[in-house]
Amino acid sequence: MAEFTMELSDEQKEVRDWLHGFAADVIRPAAAEWDEREETPWPVIQEAAKVGIYSLDFYAQQYFDPTGLGIPMAMEELFWGDAGIALSIVGTGLAAVGVLANGTEEQIGTWIPQMYGDASDVKVAAFCSSEPDAGSDVASMRTRAVYDEAKDEWVLNGTKTWATNGGIANVHVVVAVVDPDLGSKGHASFIIPPGTPGCSQGQKFKKHGIRASHTAEVVLDGVRVPGSCLLGGKEKLDERLARAREKAKQGGERVKNAAMATFEASRPAVGAMAVGTARAAYEVALDYATTREQFGRPIIDNQGVAFQLADMRTQIDAARLLVWRASWMAVNGKPFTAAEGSMSKLFASETAKKVTAQAIQILGGNGYTREYPVERMHRDAAIYTIFEGTSEIQRLVIARTLSGMPIR
Numbered sequence: 001m002a003e004f005t006m007e008l009s010d011e012q013k014e015v016r017d018w019l020h021g022f023a024a025d026v027i028r029p030a031a032a033e034w035d036e037r038e039e040t041p042w043p044v045i046q047e048a049a050k051v052g053i054y055s056l057d058f059y060a061q062q063y064f065d066p067t068g069l070g071i072p073m074a075m076e077e078l079f080w081g082d083a084g085i086a087l088s089i090v091g092t093g094l095a096a097v098g099v100l101a102n103g104t105e106e107q108i109g110t111w112i113p114q115m116y117g118d119a120s121d122v123k124v125a126a127f128c129s130s131e132p133d134a135g136s137d138v139a140s141m142r143t144r145a146v147y148d149e150a151k152d153e154w155v156l157n158g159t160k161t162w163a164t165n166g167g168i169a170n171v172h173v174v175v176a177v178v179d180p181d182l183g184s185k186g187h188a189s190f191i192i193p194p195g196t197p198g199c200s201q202g203q204k205f206k207k208h209g210i211r212a213s214h215t216a217e218v219v220l221d222g223v224r225v226p227g228s229c230l231l232g233g234k235e236k237l238d239e240r241l242a243r244a245r246e247k248a249k250q251g252g253e254r255v256k257n258a259a260m261a262t263f264e265a266s267r268p269a270v271g272a273m274a275v276g277t278a279r280a281a282y283e284v285a286l287d288y289a290t291t292r293e294q295f296g297r298p299i300i301d302n303q304g305v306a307f308q309l310a311d312m313r314t315q316i317d318a319a320r321l322l323v324w325r326a327s328w329m330a331v332n333g334k335p336f337t338a339a340e341g342s343m344s345k346l347f348a349s350e351t352a353k354k355v356t357a358q359a360i361q362i363l364g365g366n367g368y369t370r371e372y373p374v375e376r377m378h379r380d381a382a383i384y385t386i387f388e389g390t391s392e393i394q395r396l397v398i399a400r401t402l403s404g405m406p407i408r
């Protein structure tokens with residue numbers, strides 16, 4: 001186990017500074033343009049691929065950092081640059097993690113490289129779980145995957161929604177129902193290879209924020225994929241379903257246990273994105289408050305403004321500490337007995353919304369215009385309390401973990 005320290009290693013600082021440089025020099029200057037265009041910023045993704053930020057290698061290196069801080073540090077810096085562009089860069093990684101976590105070695109080796117493409121021909125990937133009638137309530141998912149034994153193929157039908165990179169992805173990872181009697185325990189994940197007939201983009205959403213990130217419906221109409229596209233393989237799925245059926249017979253007892261490790265491990269990454277956006281807005285507000293003069297002095301000389309900045313900074317630092325704690329716990333296999341991952345996502349996302357609103361206030365009229373970036377940051381920040389589980393769902397998970405009620 002890595003020894004706990006509050007100090008980043010020299011190597012981590014180097015990576016952080018390199019990412020910060022890319023965020024400051026490439027991402028931030030492009031932010032306003034791609035927000036207005038509401039399109040995937042392919043040239044920026046390509047730049048990220050050229051320098052090695054958009055690649056499986058980079059993501060895996062951060063993912064396997066023994067301190068757990070690699071991913072949160074990377075997310076904070078990239079999202080400090082701009083949330084919409086950063087999501088276009090890291091969205092593929094979120095889909096790749098689904099394969100890394102559940103796929104066989106062969107599946108990892110086959111599909112993850114196709115998710116990224118290469119620097120001369122970049123590709124993106126999408127993770128499709130949400131449906132029009134199954135958002136927070138994942139168990140009510142309706143997309144069905146039925147096994148055609150004669151052909152060793154799975155047939156998928158249904159409509160996914162809110163998929164980041166949905167329809168423009170080279171590879172889609174789709175969660176579908178394989179046993180409707182088992183609720184969320186009867187779900188499995190499938191790879192939809194590039195160009196599979198029957199898989200198409202539905203509506204593309206026009207959004208409030210993170211507008212450079214493509215969000216769309218994905219329609220699955222009689223999609224046939226080979227048996228090898230079931231993540232983890234059929235044998236493992238059959239074993240898992242048998243265990244779930246056995247458990248279902250015993251009924252859902254109230255047991256004191258830890259929150260689900262996979263979600264607890266991934267949620268701090270979203271918390272780190274929120275910290276990045278919050279820190280970006282705070283820095284703009286601090287700079288503005290020290291240079292803008294009213295009544296013959298910088299506005300920061302008014303306690304009413306300075307105290308707001310003090311609160312903003314305190315909350316950002318507290319959010320980062322929660323994110324780092326949960327990330328460290330995940331990598332060191334600590335049980336999430338108080339849903340610490342959900343806690344970090346809840347606090348960081350609410351902080352981002354609050355801090356970006358305060359930043360607008362501190363910039364006054366300028367804060368309300370697109371001449372300054374804080375209104376965009378505020379629009380962007382609103383996503384953090386919604387995706388990867390809303391704030392209400394984080395509270396529900398924390399409360400149920402504390403009380404011992406089954407989480408799902």
Ligand SMILES: Cc1cc2nc3c(=O)[nH]c(=O)nc-3n(C[C@H](O)[C@H](O)[C@H](O)COP(=O)(O)OP(=O)(O)OC[C@H]3O[C@@H](n4cnc5c(N)ncnc54)[C@H](O)[C@@H]3O)c2cc1C
Nearest residue numbers: 127128129130135136162163164215386387388389390392
């Ligand atoms: C920009 C964007 C990108 C996304 N990217 C992806 C993606 O790549 N892949 C993917 O699969 N999904 C993605 N999502 C979907 C996202 O995860 C869902 O929007 C989210 O889980 C909430 O589901 P919902 O929108 O259906 O809201 P609902 O579940 O309908 O919730 C509506 C409101 O009711 C509240 N609520 C619901 N149930 C309860 C309860 N039990 N107690 C208290 N309050 C409750 C919620 O907190 C919320 O305030 C994305 C969404 C957006 C907006």
